[in-house]
Amino acid sequence: MRWxxxxxxxxxxxxxxxARVDVPAVMSGESGAERVKGYDIPMxxxxxxxxxxxxxxEEILDILQELSDEQExxxxxxxxxxxxxxxxxxxxxxxxxxxxGQLGNDVFDGDVNKREFFVEQQKRVAEFAGKVHGGEILNxxxxxxxxxxxxxxxxxxxxxxxxxxxxxNWAKVNDKLKxxxxxxxxxxxDDATAVLYNVDIEHALFIIVSKSGTTLETLTNESFxxxxxxxxxxxxxxxxxxxxxxxxxxxxxxxxxxSFYMDxxxxxxYSSSSSVGGAVLSxxxxxxxxxxxxxxxxxxxVIAKNTDIRxxxxxxxxxxxxxxxxxxxxxxxxxxxxSQALSRFPAHLQQxxxxxxxxxxxxxxxxxxYKTGPVIFGEPGTNGQHSxxxxxxxxxxxxxxxxxxxxxxxxxxxxxxEDSTSQQKLxxxxxxxxKSLGALLAHFENKVMFQGxxxxxxxFDQEGVQLGKVLAKKVLSKNTDGALTxxxxxxxxx
Amino acid sequence: MRWxxxxxxxxxxxxxxxARVDVPAVMSGESGAERVKGYDIPMxxxxxxxxxxxxxxEEILDILQELSDEQExxxxxxxxxxxxxxxxxxxxxxxxxxxxGQLGNDVFDGDVNKREFFVEQQKRVAEFAGKVHGGEILNxxxxxxxxxxxxxxxxxxxxxxxxxxxxxNWAKVNDKLKxxxxxxxxxxxDDATAVLYNVDIEHALFIIVSKSGTTLETLTNESFxxxxxxxxxxxxxxxxxxxxxxxxxxxxxxxxxxSFYMDxxxxxxYSSSSSVGGAVLSxxxxxxxxxxxxxxxxxxxVIAKNTDIRxxxxxxxxxxxxxxxxxxxxxxxxxxxxSQALSRFPAHLQQxxxxxxxxxxxxxxxxxxYKTGPVIFGEPGTNGQHSxxxxxxxxxxxxxxxxxxxxxxxxxxxxxxEDSTSQQKLxxxxxxxxKSLGALLAHFENKVMFQGxxxxxxxFDQEGVQLGKVLAKKVLSKNTDGALTxxxxxxxxx
Numbered sequence: 001m002r003w004x005x006x007x008x009x010x011x012x013x014x015x016x017x018x019a020r021v022d023v024p025a026v027m028s029g030e031s032g033a034e035r036v037k038g039y040d041i042p043m044x045x046x047x048x049x050x051x052x053x054x055x056x057x058e059e060i061l062d063i064l065q066e067l068s069d070e071q072e073x074x075x076x077x078x079x080x081x082x083x084x085x086x087x088x089x090x091x092x093x094x095x096x097x098x099x100x101g102q103l104g105n106d107v108f109d110g111d112v113n114k115r116e117f118f119v120e121q122q123k124r125v126a127e128f129a130g131k132v133h134g135g136e137i138l139n140x141x142x143x144x145x146x147x148x149x150x151x152x153x154x155x156x157x158x159x160x161x162x163x164x165x166x167x168x169n170w171a172k173v174n175d176k177l178k179x180x181x182x183x184x185x186x187x188x189x190d191d192a193t194a195v196l197y198n199v200d201i202e203h204a205l206f207i208i209v210s211k212s213g214t215t216l217e218t219l220t221n222e223s224f225x226x227x228x229x230x231x232x233x234x235x236x237x238x239x240x241x242x243x244x245x246x247x248x249x250x251x252x253x254x255x256x257x258x259s260f261y262m263d264x265x266x267x268x269x270y271s272s273s274s275s276v277g278g279a280v281l282s283x284x285x286x287x288x289x290x291x292x293x294x295x296x297x298x299x300x301x302v303i304a305k306n307t308d309i310r311x312x313x314x315x316x317x318x319x320x321x322x323x324x325x326x327x328x329x330x331x332x333x334x335x336x337x338x339s340q341a342l343s344r345f346p347a348h349l350q351q352x353x354x355x356x357x358x359x360x361x362x363x364x365x366x367x368x369x370y371k372t373g374p375v376i377f378g379e380p381g382t383n384g385q386h387s388x389x390x391x392x393x394x395x396x397x398x399x400x401x402x403x404x405x406x407x408x409x410x411x412x413x414x415x416x417x418e419d420s421t422s423q424q425k426l427x428x429x430x431x432x433x434x435k436s437l438g439a440l441l442a443h444f445e446n447k448v449m450f451q452g453x454x455x456x457x458x459x460f461d462q463e464g465v466q467l468g469k470v471l472a473k474k475v476l477s478k479n480t481d482g483a484l485t486x487x488x489x490x491x492x493x494x
Numbered sequence: 495m496r497w498x499x500x501x502x503x504x505x506x507x508x509x510x511x512x513a514r515v516d517v518p519a520v521m522s523g524e525s526g527a528e529r530v531k532g533y534d535i536p537m538x539x540x541x542x543x544x545x546x547x548x549x550x551x552e553e554i555l556d557i558l559q560e561l562s563d564e565q566e567x568x569x570x571x572x573x574x575x576x577x578x579x580x581x582x583x584x585x586x587x588x589x590x591x592x593x594x595g596q597l598g599n600d601v602f603d604g605d606v607n608k609r610e611f612f613v614e615q616q617k618r619v620a621e622f623a624g625k626v627h628g629g630e631i632l633n634x635x636x637x638x639x640x641x642x643x644x645x646x647x648x649x650x651x652x653x654x655x656x657x658x659x660x661x662x663n664w665a666k667v668n669d670k671l672k673x674x675x676x677x678x679x680x681x682x683x684d685d686a687t688a689v690l691y692n693v694d695i696e697h698a699l700f701i702i703v704s705k706s707g708t709t710l711e712t713l714t715n716e717s718f719x720x721x722x723x724x725x726x727x728x729x730x731x732x733x734x735x736x737x738x739x740x741x742x743x744x745x746x747x748x749x750x751x752x753s754f755y756m757d758x759x760x761x762x763x764y765s766s767s768s769s770v771g772g773a774v775l776s777x778x779x780x781x782x783x784x785x786x787x788x789x790x791x792x793x794x795x796v797i798a799k800n801t802d803i804r805x806x807x808x809x810x811x812x813x814x815x816x817x818x819x820x821x822x823x824x825x826x827x828x829x830x831x832x833s834q835a836l837s838r839f840p841a842h843l844q845q846x847x848x849x850x851x852x853x854x855x856x857x858x859x860x861x862x863x864y865k866t867g868p869v870i871f872g873e874p875g876t877n878g879q880h881s882x883x884x885x886x887x888x889x890x891x892x893x894x895x896x897x898x899x900x901x902x903x904x905x906x907x908x909x910x911x912e913d914s915t916s917q918q919k920l921x922x923x924x925x926x927x928x929k930s931l932g933a934l935l936a937h938f939e940n941k942v943m944f945q946g947x948x949x950x951x952x953x954f955d956q957e958g959v960q961l962g963k964v965l966a967k968k969v970l971s972k973n974t975d976g977a978l979t980x981x982x983x984x985x986x987x988x
Contacts, residue, residue, distance in 0.1 A: 154880025169688045187876045189903045191834035194663045217876060268880075331825045331891055332869045340685035347873060351881035358885020371890045375826045376882075377871035379841060382681045382711060386648025386762075387845035388870075390956055391852020396865045397825055409683045462884055 001079060002072055005362055005456050006326065007370055011067035015327055018063055021055045041313045044299030044439030046430045049313030054320050054400070055328065064319040065309050067454070073315060074307035076453045077446075081301075083107035083114070087267075087460035088363050094460050095263075096270035096445070099278075100438075101298035103305065114265065118274065125260050125278045126287035128241070132205065133178050133286065137257065140238055145205045148283040149182045149195065151225065152209030152276070153217045155268025155351065156243075157185035159441075160277045162348035163293065164284060166341045166437050170410040171285050179205075181284040184225070187217040192224045201232050206240045207279050211262060213248030243275045267460050269352045270445060273297060289434050296438025304446040314443050318450035324400045325371050334392065335378035338405035341432055345404075346378030349444055356448045356459035363458040372455045381405075404440065405429045495573065496566055499856055499950050500820065501864050505561035509821055512557055515549045535807045538793030538933030540924045543807030548814050548894070549822065558813040559803050561948070567809060568801035570947045571940075575795075577601035577608070581761075581954035582857050588954050589757075590764035590939070593772075594932075595792035597799065608759065612768065619754050619772045620781035622735070626699065627672050627780065631751065634732055639699045642777040643676045643689065645719065646703030646770070647711045649762025649845065650737075651679035653935075654771045656842035657787065658778055660835045660931050664904040665779050673699075675778040678719070681711040686718045695726050700734045701773055705756060707742030737769045761954050763846045764939060767791060783928050790932025798940040808937050812944035818894045819865050828886065829872035832899035835926055839898075840872030843938055850942045850953035857952040866949045875899075898934065899923045 006012055026035060032052075039052040056064070068074070080086045081103040083093050098107060099118045107114045131137040132145055139145060150160055161183045171177040182199060184192045206225055210218045226236045242250040242259040251259050260275040271277065273294060281290045306312040309319060324330045335346045357373030379387065381403065392399050406429040430436060452459030500506055520529060526546075533546040550558070562568070574580045575597040577587050591597060593612045601608045625631040626639055633639060644654055655677045665671040676693060678686045700719055704712045720730045736744040736753040745753050756768040765771065767788060775784045800806040803813060818824045829840045851867030873881065875897065886893050900923040924930060946953030 153877060157877070158881060169684055169691070172691060185877055186834040186874055188832070188834040188874070190663055193903075194834070197663070197666060217880075338682070340680040340682040340688070347881070350871075350873070354882035354885035354889070356884075358882070358887075358889035360888055360890045368890075373885055373889060375869065375871065375885065375891070375893065377844075377869065379844070380680055380682070383647060383651070383679055386711070387652060387841070388848035388852070390850075391848035391867055391869065393852075394854055394957065395848070395852035395867060396854045396862075397869070399869065409687075463888060 001075060002070075003363060003456055004071065005368055005370075006071075006322070006454060007368075009067060009070050011063055011070045012326075015060070015063045015067065015323065018060050019057065020328075021057045021060065023053060023055050026057075027053060041311060041316065042303075043313050043443060044301075044303055045296035045433070045436035047436050047439050047443075048429065049317065049443075051316065051320060054324075056320055056323065060323065061310065064316070064323065067322075068307070068309050068315060068319060071454055071456075073318075073450050073453050074305070077304065077449065078104060080449070081107075087458060089365070089458055089461045089463075090264075092460070093265045094267070094270075095265040096267070096273050097298075097301050097442075099266070099273040100294035100442075101301060103301055109263075109265070117261075117263075121260050121262070121275050122278050122282075122287075122290075124258075125275055125282050128258055128260075128279075129178075129282040129287050132283060139203060140235060141202070143203060146179055146203040147182060147199055147205070148179045148280055149184060149199060149204055149206045149225075150209060150280045151184045151206055151218055151221045152243075153185045153187075153215065155271050156209035156218070156276050157183055158344070158348045158351050159269065159272035160280050161185075162342075162344040163272055163277060163281060163437065163441070165344050166432060167285060167289070167434060169341060170432065170434075171289070173410065176285050176289055178286050179283050181280055184221050185217070187220050189224065192221050196225070196228050201228060201239075202234065204239065205257075205283065207243055207283075208240060208250060208256070209243045209276055210250065211245050211248065211264070211268070213242075213244050213250040241279070243279050267356075267462070269355050269462075270460075272441060285434075292434035293438035293441070296435035296440075297442035298438075299435075300439040300442035300446065304442075304450075314446035315450050317443070318447045318454065321374075321400075321447070321451055322454050325374055328398070329371075330374065330398055330400050331371070332375045332377065332397070333400045333402065334384075335376060335402045335404070336381040336384055337378070338381040338403060339410075339432055340380055341410055342404060343380050345440075346376070349378070350376045352444060353448050355462055357452050357455065357457060359455075359457040359459075362456045368456070370455070372457055373451070406432050406436075495569060496564075497857060497950055498565065499862055499864075500565075500816070500948060501862075503561060503564050505557055505564045506820075509554070509557050509561065509817065512554050513551065514822075515551050515554065517547060517549050520551075521547060535805060535810065536797075537807050537937060538795075538797055539790035539927070539930035541930050541933050541937075542923070543811065543937075545810065545814060548818075550814055550817065554817065555804065558810070558817065561816075562801070562803050562809060562813060565948055565950075567812075567944050567947050568799070571798065571943065572598060574943070575601075581952060583859070583952055583955045583957075584758075586954070587759045588761070588764075589759040590761070590767050591792075591795050591936075593760070593767040594788040594936075595795060597795055603757075603759070611755075611757075615755050615769050616772050616776075616781075616784075618752075619769055619776050622752055622754075622773075623672075623776040623781050626777060633697060634729060635696070637697060640673055640697040641676060641693055641699070642673045642774055643678060643693060643698055643700045643719075644703060644774045645678045645700055645712055645715045646737075647679045647681075647709065649765050650703035650712070650770050651677055652838070652842045652845050653763065653766035654774050655679075656836075656838040657766055657771060657775060657931065657935070659838050660926060661779060661783070661928060663835060664926065664928075665783070667904065670779050670783055672780050673778050675774055678715050679711070681714050683718065686715050690719070690722050695722060695733075696728065698733065699751075699777065701737055701777075702734060702744060702750070703737045703770055704744065705739050705742065705758070705760075705762070707736075707738050707744040735773070737773050761956070763849050763956075764954075766935060779928075786928035787932035787935070790927075790929035790934075791936035792932075793929075794933040794936035794940065798936075798944075808940035809944050811937070812941045812948065815868075815894075815941070815945055816948050819868055822892070823865075824868065824892055824894050825865070826869045826871065826891070827894045827896065828878075829870060829896045829898070830875040830878055831872070832875040832897060833904075833926055834874055835904055836898060837874050839934075840870070843872070844870045846938060847942050849956055851946055851949065851951060853949075853951040853953075856950045862950070864949070866951055867945070900926050900930075 036052040041049045082105045164181045184195050229236045242256045244250040246261050262274040266274045304314040309316045353376045408431040530546040535543045576599045658675045678689050723730045736750045738744040754769040760768045798808040803810045847870045902925040
């Protein structure tokens with residue numbers, strides 16, 4: 001396998017020379033309409049990827065295909081899902097796709113078949129959720145639990161929260177909302193206090209999510225919640241479960257009703273497909289809804305195997321993004337879902353993309369001389385139109401946009417105004433369902449992976465976060481007052 | 495008054511030549527500690543503006559002072575608050591500061607004293623809120639209203655929502671939460687449906703906010719809510735009030751319990767200080783809390799009059815931002831509140847800044863050849879640390895950061911872990927109160943204004959938003975299916 005820097009590739013030099021595209025011109029008239037029809041690829045879950053309005057021509061697409069071949073992006077994906085340790089610095093496999101399907105060979109860690117391990121965990125989660133929903137697991141008074149509260153930060157929060165919010169109203173309308181979910185993440189005590197204020201604590205189950213079992217913010221919030229439970233005369237061990245690694249202090253600990261496992265081969269920002277997302281979403285919506293999300297993601301993972309970039313929306317989105325970043329020099333990308341249910345999806349993508357590809361050394365630790373991951377930001381689209389679109393329309397920088405939209409609303413409730421329903425005002429695409437949501441999740445995960453391979457960086461470590469944790473502990477051990485100042489000073493990036 | 499482009503200024507040429515600052519170096523050791531103490535300016539509401547970690551030296555500060563003098567930033571602010579029509583393209587005064595205090599001369603529109611007009615509106619809002627809280631205005635069954643729902647989009651949503659969330663928990667703890675507030679903004683029917691799902695509609699008051707009374711998204715949501723009220727057997731005119739301009743179809747309309755007025759001199763993104771924020775916040779927290787917010791903002795507005803940049807945090811923040819944008823070339827700024835209560839404040843700032851200063855023509859409509867407003871994004875800080883900070887630490891671009899933090903939590907509820915309370919882990923600064931919140935709001939409004947003056951652009955029009963509205967209507971009138979495609983095509987900025 002070749003692991004070359006982007007600028008070493010022959011196709012990259014060709015890409016620089018390719019004629020630029022005048023997007024408004026190529027999008028006009030009949031040939032524009034043809035382009036809209038032609039530049040469209042089917043995705044998983046009934047979604048479509050339309051790239052007609054992005055700055056590519058047939059010439060550029062041909063060179064991007066060459067680049068994909070030269071950088072062996074398909075082979076690298078294959079290596080990843082067959083269990084090669086592509087997270088090199090940390091010497092780890094990258095197995096989030098394995099949680100939702102088997103793409104290639106069996107993957108072993110020692111003599112553990114990892115696919116079986118993940119299936120087993122999800123089976124245990126499903127059984128646990130079934131017992132909670134069925135009334136076999138009850139609170140101290142013998143009453144049913146009605147709320148589930150996830151306590152975690154970063155990937156243990158953003159992905160599961162975005163997915164929960166994406167389906168909360170769909171679940172209400174379709175009678176799938178088994179338990180309402182809430183999330184505590186910020187170490188700011190106002191966050192936990194506010195959530196607890198709104199929760200019927202007697203009927204609440206709390207999931208502590210920490211892979212290592214030592215994440216400072218999460219343990220702080222856990223002890224905060226334990227205090228609240230005790231104050232309410234409740235036994236914390238009857239209200240808490242843990243999602244952690246098998247070797248952590250939280251695993252199999254009698255302080256919890258049960259514990260479910262992920263492992264070091266699932267990065268935090270990719271962990272929605274593991275028990276980190278599985279436990280809270282199975283409790284909230286039922287295990288079969290979580291399985292649907294995973295089925296949509298698995299469908300997208302299979303599509304991502306295609307080495308023809310014109311048939312692989314994840315790969316093509318990645319390559320066009322590289323073109324926009326490295327050739328056109330755009331530093332920021334906006335993600336604009338035309339769906340209120342996806343209100344926190346941009347925050348999840350922000351972590352997924354920026355934490356994965358915000359790197360300035362290649363996978364061998366050598367400094368690189370080209371740009372990698374852009375800044376990602378976004379808000380639901382119709383709101384954005386009344387907000388920051390001014391700068392997108394008329395500012396001095398060009399910001400690539402990614403719209404996400406659906407043909408039908410989730411709740412089937414609509415109103416006619418000015419000869420169109422409000423949903424008609426929104427967009428094209430099908431409904432946001434568990435399956436299309438899973439495909440959307442996987443699309444962006446795969447895009448980020450392909451970009452990381454293209455840039456020859458390790459998208460799966462998180463040295464910056466580790467650095468932050470070390471600094472926070474170091475500063476706290478000495479002097480709490482100056483924490484931020486010290487932290488900013490060490491950052492040195494104002 | 496001089497209205498010169500930035501690049502025409504002598505001081506701008508000097509700024510380009512000034513020696514760059516090595517931030518980690520100047521922040522180290524004892525001289526670094528001195529810098530942290532010295533580069534600190536008192537703000538309104540007990541806040542402090544610390545710029546020690548930003549890339550400025552005494553030499554650069556001196557040139558920024560020259561630039562401020564040469565571009566007459568102080569005089570332009572004075573002209574604005576004395577009622578000059580600085581929103582030139584739209585030929586309008588800019589009077590949001592007048593809602594919260596009188597900074598200069600009386601301001602007249604014809605023979606209307608505008609300060610008296612705004613005071614009168616807020617008095618009417620306060621009386622109305624008093625009647626609702628006191629039980630004089632009741633629902634059809636003679637019961638008290640318990641919830642207020644604001645229906646608006648853009649500035650009618652983002653600012654008021656951010657302010658409400660900033661104080662919701664503070665209000666709970668301090669027994670100031672008179673009514674819970676909710677917000678409907680997105681035209682996606684799932685947004686309104688979801689809010690109505692959670693609202694006790696019989697005891698809910700709805701505020702329709704639209705200056706023109708013709709905003710499509712807001713009217714769509716209004717008719718949606720009216721349908722829901724009727725379906726529940728309720729009389730919409732007993733559940734709705736309007737915030738609008740005196741000349742709009744909503745004004746004095748018997749379909750509403752009452753109507754309160756703002757005018758064309760209050761831009762949407764600056765409207766939190768008018769009835770747009772006043773009505774919902776006075777109903778939620780009581781008029782005296784809204785007055786406290788305004789008092790904090792007024793305090794900051796007075797500080798912003800100082801023409802010595804080292805004593806004016808709003809002006810200095812603006813100028814350092816210009817230095818970062820135009821000399822250092824940074825395209826993005828992150829705002830990172832270390833306070834969960836400020837979770838939606840970055841979304842408000844995104845609109846405020848990007849809609850005001852995302853312009854590529856100067857105030858005379860001539861194209862300019864330098865960068866203006868950057869992309870603004872942000873999330874609460876401790877969450878960000880576990881998310882996109884990776885790119886801030888180790889990505890290939892430099893992203894200026896603005897931290898916002900407070901010494902004490904709002905809810906006084908805390909927990910000791912690893913020898914420090916969780917609040918100690920957060921930051922320095924006082925508590926987030928109505929007054930400090932008002933000062934923070936005004937700080938950023940004033941910063942954006944000073945940057946607009948520096949760039950010689952009109953920060954107070956919104957041509958991009960108007961364009962979006964026109965395009966949306968145009969496309970809807972023909973063919974709803976292709977709306978997004980058409981829209982994107984016309985944008986041409988993928």
